[in-house]
Amino acid sequence: MSDQPQRRDANEISKSILQTTESLFSQYGVGNVSMHQIAKAANVGQGTMYRRYANKGDLCLELMSENFHALQEHMLQSLAELKAEPVKVRMQALFKLHLKFLEKHTQLFETIHSYITCTNTTKPFYEKAPYIFLHQTIRSLLEEAIESKESRPINADFTAHTLIASMNPKIYNFLRQKNGYSAKEVIENVNKTLLEPLFIEKK
Amino acid sequence: MSDQPQRRDANEISKSILQTTESLFSQYGVGNVSMHQIAKAANVGQGTMYRRYANKGDLCLELMSENFHALQEHMLQSLAELKAEPVKVRMQALFKLHLKFLEKHTQLFETIHSYITCTNTTKPFYEKAPYIFLHQTIRSLLEEAIESKESRPINADFTAHTLIASMNPKIYNFLRQKNGYSAKEVIENVNKTLLEPLFIEKK
């Protein structure tokens, strides 16, 4: 057995990369770990890294894919449970889950956003699965609200995009840290100023 | 006289850098010009570049500083003219100016946002003058609306931040290009879905 590691099958390597990444990230922080560093630590060439993950954002996205799926199921389940409730209630529940997720995965999420948003080598974040899911879900809720007159006839597609934009990871962290809002205050303000006004008061 | 350029005073050099930048940007596009390239073309060392402009975003910000000032004056003037109008009208006027500005300076603005938002070497965009001005202005308008009961008692500071976030350059360009909204449609939708709902109907 040489000190040169044997070639494993693709799956093994992917797993190795992700494990190494997770370990290095938690040890040194997401921002202080380079792709080469990960490659070296995982005994993988740089070409291999980049063939699998076009950039750090993609790598983070992959690292979080389980979390994203869990979030999506959580959202769908929550919406199903609240099926009988007004759309407003469901929308607020949806955003609460989204914000809790942001809160929990702050660092990784902000990194994902940075690298994917600011790199031209990858599909923009708007075309990634997590964004598309969230947008579609919000849009559906809005369309239902418009249909049932719980909301004025607005452009559901457009509104869904702007709602998500108003709570992107950067602004969320800014509000939380530099501006001193607590996680709870953010949720409350989102409910009050972004969501409530979209719906018509039922007397 | 040697082929080594003589040292000019600081002002001259700044002007030279900015002129060169403008020329190269318009010739090759903002994204295809590197800081070193600019430094070389302007006959300036890299150290000099970076001492003056911490990164490309800062450079762009400087390039656009005149435009920003013009925009701010335009906004203040417009708000003064509409002083007698309801806050809603003034807010809509403000956003119209903001969106027109975004439309006009798309490329530079997106670059500014990218570099400033994704670089840790600089103050975040939220601490830059143009952002602060816009936020303060929106916040004041909201506070006035709350005072005069044109709006429910919401958190003006928070709302101003999220309003700006919902119309950041990235999302604007995405809506305009990938999503096929016209500049006019964006303005209309912003009025209808972001601004209108904040205000209370006066009968």
Next chain:
DNA sequence: TTGACAATCGGACAATTGTCCGCTAATATT
């Protein structure tokens, strides 16, 4: 088991950003 072929690895390389320090040029002092 062996040889050929294809998949894919991985290090060298180019490009870009940002830093550092020796040296030059502008100013002040006499």
Next chain:
DNA sequence: AATATTAGCGGACAATTGTCCGATTGTCAA
């Protein structure tokens, strides 16, 4: 006008991202 002093210039350098192609390894056929 000559020299000392200091601001600040600018090229060499380090770090990081992303690319490319020669080399290696696994697989399949005979």
